[in-house]
Amino acid sequence: MTTVKPDAVMISLEHIVKTFPSSGEGVHAVKDVTLQIRTGEIFGIVGFSGAGKSTLVRCMNLLERPNSGRVIVDGVDLTALPMRALNRERRKMGMIFQQFNLFASRTVLDNVMFPLAHTGLSRAAMKKKAMDLLAFVELSQKADAYPSQLSGGQKQRVAIARALASDPKVLLCDEATSALDPQTTSSILSLLGRLNREMGITIVVITHQMQVVKDLCQRVALMEEGRVVEEGDVYDIFANPREMVTRSFVESASSGGQVREILRDPSVRKVVASGAKVYCFKFLDSSAGRALVSSISRAYHVDLSILQANIEMIDGRSLGQLVVTAEGMAENIAAAIDYARENGVEVEELKHA
Numbered sequence: 555m556t557t558v559k560p561d562a563v564m565i566s567l568e569h570i571v572k573t574f575p576s577s578g579e580g581v582h583a584v585k586d587v588t589l590q591i592r593t594g595e596i597f598g599i600v601g602f603s604g605a606g607k608s609t610l611v612r613c614m615n616l617l618e619r620p621n622s623g624r625v626i627v628d629g630v631d632l633t634a635l636p637m638r639a640l641n642r643e644r645r646k647m648g649m650i651f652q653q654f655n656l657f658a659s660r661t662v663l664d665n666v667m668f669p670l671a672h673t674g675l676s677r678a679a680m681k682k683k684a685m686d687l688l689a690f691v692e693l694s695q696k697a698d699a700y701p702s703q704l705s706g707g708q709k710q711r712v713a714i715a716r717a718l719a720s721d722p723k724v725l726l727c728d729e730a731t732s733a734l735d736p737q738t739t740s741s742i743l744s745l746l747g748r749l750n751r752e753m754g755i756t757i758v759v760i761t762h763q764m765q766v767v768k769d770l771c772q773r774v775a776l777m778e779e780g781r782v783v784e785e786g787d788v789y790d791i792f793a794n795p796r797e798m799v800t801r802s803f804v805e806s807a808s809s810g811g812q813v814r815e816i817l818r819d820p821s822v823r824k825v826v827a828s829g830a831k832v833y834c835f836k837f838l839d840s841s842a843g844r845a846l847v848s849s850i851s852r853a854y855h856v857d858l859s860i861l862q863a864n865i866e867m868i869d870g871r872s873l874g875q876l877v878v879t880a881e882g883m884a885e886n887i888a889a890a891i892d893y894a895r896e897n898g899v900e901v902e903e904l905k906h907a
């Protein structure tokens with residue numbers, strides 16, 4: 555375990571702007587993004603295709619030079635460095651991709667040794683280090699294989715071992731699991747979690763899959779049209795998404811996303827047709843939801859019945875959700891809902907589309 559100062563900043567992006575030249579006014583891929591990624595955390599950047607995620611992450615190691623703004627990594631302003639010094643700083647950042655980018659004509663071992671070529675290590679020391687990394691990613695037995703002989707998940711493990719060879723402080727992952735099936739994805743995510751915990755490496759995860767964020771990240775930024783539109787702890791974002799785009803990503807990755815399905819159930823339709831309203835209650839950090847529901851039923855003379863209940867774990871904290879029908883006088887229901895909200899419950903009325 556590496557201990558770090560709480561809230562030390564590893565990557566600071568200040569007013570990053572990146573415009574690609576093209577006919578007309580150009581493509582504004584990143585529009586004034588300011589973002590801080592803390593030392594030792596796993597930070598997700600989510601958005602639909604074309605939102606500017608890859609461009610932003612490529613600005614972090616200056617693979618893409620921003621038109622304006624500053625990139626400060628581990629206290630060093632990369633945007634102010636001459637080439638040689640920049641290359642030295644870049645080695646602090648490893649990167650992996652959706653398409654793995656392995657050298658097809660080299661063995662697995664040679665792929666992992668590649669970044670060590672100019673480190674001054676002896677060949678034996680290089681080999682030892684690469685074999686240790688292959689053991690870490692659980693691929694020792696594939697050292698002499700070629701990339702074409704590996705599955706997608708194995709290729710990504712080799713890419714991770716290669717990225718680790720330069721002892722990076724940061725690992726940038728651009729859609730690293732997007733080409734993998736769900737089971738392989740979860741094994742790669744747990745490997746990333748392990749190298750974060752055991753090596754203290756700060757990880758930036760670019761993805762269009764909110765499930766990846768839910769399973770791996772502590773904080774997340776949502777990008778839309780080149781801007782960060784919402785940012786926060788993953789738990790808070792799941793508990794209380796504010797922007798439309800955030801809501802749609804959150805729903806895609808939570809069992810809560812299926813709450814609207816309930817409205818299609820014939821028996822529920824019947825209750826709703828008779829005048830009942832349907833609400834979704836979200837409870838933070840506790841399963842006190844049921845108790846609150848029964849107490850407000852009594853206090854406000856509202857008949858609340860539970861249609862669906864579930865609790866999910868996000869970043870080690872529980873997020874509870876209840877879908878209820880409410881029957882009673884309109885003003886009593888309104889007062890009951892106000893009371894629930896005053897008690898920290900998120901309440902949303904569900905309506906037919």
Ligand SMILES: Nc1ncnc2c1ncn2[C@@H]1O[C@H](COP(=O)(O)OP(=O)(O)O)[C@@H](O)[C@H]1O
Pocket residue numbers: 574575581582583601602603604605606607608609610
């Ligand atoms: N090298 C490039 N030249 C021109 N336009 C680009 C280049 N790279 C990205 N873009 C454009 O910038 C926008 C953001 O792209 P990108 O960062 O790849 O988004 P994302 O990774 O979120 O899908 C898109 O409109 C894309 O077409």
Ligand SMILES: [Mg+2]
Pocket residue numbers: 607608609729
């Ligand atoms: Mg991309």
